[in-house]
Amino acid sequence: MHGASREALTAARERLDALTDSTAADAGSLADELASVTALLDREVSLRRVLTDPAQDGEAKAQLAQRLLGTQVGGPAVDLVAGMVRSRWSQSRDLVDALEELANTADLTAAQKTGRLDDVEDELFRFGRIVASDTQLRAALTNRSARAAAKGELLRSLLGGRAQRTTERLVTRLVTAPRGRSLESGLESLSKLAADRRDRMVAVVTSAVPLSDTQKRRLGAALTKVYGRPMHLNLDVDPDVLGGIRVQVGDEVINGSIADRLEEAGRRLAS
Incomplete structure (x- = not known):
């Protein structure tokens, strides 16, 4: 706007x-x-x-x-x-x-x-990852010819009793009334709104293996210091990241993975 x-x-x-x-x-x-x-x-x-x-x-x-x-x-x-x-x-x-x-x-x-905002943030992120990895599910949820009621029923079967009621409500409104947006951009907007409730930023952290609690605390503290605002970490695991981590905050990517370091070294050798 x-x-x-x-x-x-x-x-x-x-x-x-x-x-x-x-x-x-x-x-x-x-x-x-x-x-x-x-x-x-x-x-x-x-x-x-x-x-x-x-x-x-x-x-x-x-x-x-x-x-x-x-x-x-x-x-x-x-x-x-x-x-x-x-x-x-x-x-x-x-x-x-x-x-x-x-x-x-x-x-x-x-x-x-009610103290459930952290759970909602995490569930929105995880739902986005599930949709991204399941093409059939994404197709069903974004099918323009499908009735809103059918999409709502599908979401109830997926989220009902497994996620916070707020998460189910937010996702259902997004899916049944997308108003021209992609599912991915809608989920991203919801995650940002959730972070803004506590004046926090969101960092999407991708690593080859799950981070330990100590690693998560240290990373969160480091990013908070860099950006000057509390940071919520959305954690994802990707075996293709050979080592280190990949961090995305908004449009900015902080890449410390071994795979990308190797790619950069290859580019330098080629030049």
Whole structure:
């Protein structure tokens, strides 16, 4: 997002934090209601355009949202959406993207309040690795002609009772309503949101063998020192990494594997 939309999203995040900090607001219920509004505005393009029309008075747009949603979702969700449509958005679609993010953040906040956020982060990462290694599963989950209900049932069979309820909810919303994104990019966005709940960065660490607890602690401390922020490690094992580790933080790759050192040595000899 850029310009006005970025500012509007920042303000909406602050309002959501204020709502979920209150014991009176149930973060899980709020997530469901924001997800339903996301689906509505994603489907009703004309309504979305009216609610983001910069030529219209912000208060009038807020009152319209309150009339439309007042009988559909609870007061906190209505107030949050009304505040969002008072803001200016660079594109009408940005409002829907923001609502979807807030719904996911509310679910992650619920997990954080119950001490399950670390589990959710790890499960999102592991699910992504499972999908990446199973082409048939990925095809089933991304098949555009398959019904959303069938995909939801497949996910229940895979995750039900095996993963945190928050993980299942997040993945199900992503798979059944991808909104033009790839499954991989959607899972990556969810992982980043989970890390942001504690102002942490995520490092994807690939090694030939599992790291010991001591190695994980040392690596986490080293990366925290380098990046100046707490670091959550998503650990993966790849036998093709002959030694050392490969660390990816965002778009940056820190590569210390023997395989890559050999490749670099070969390139130098060739030149």
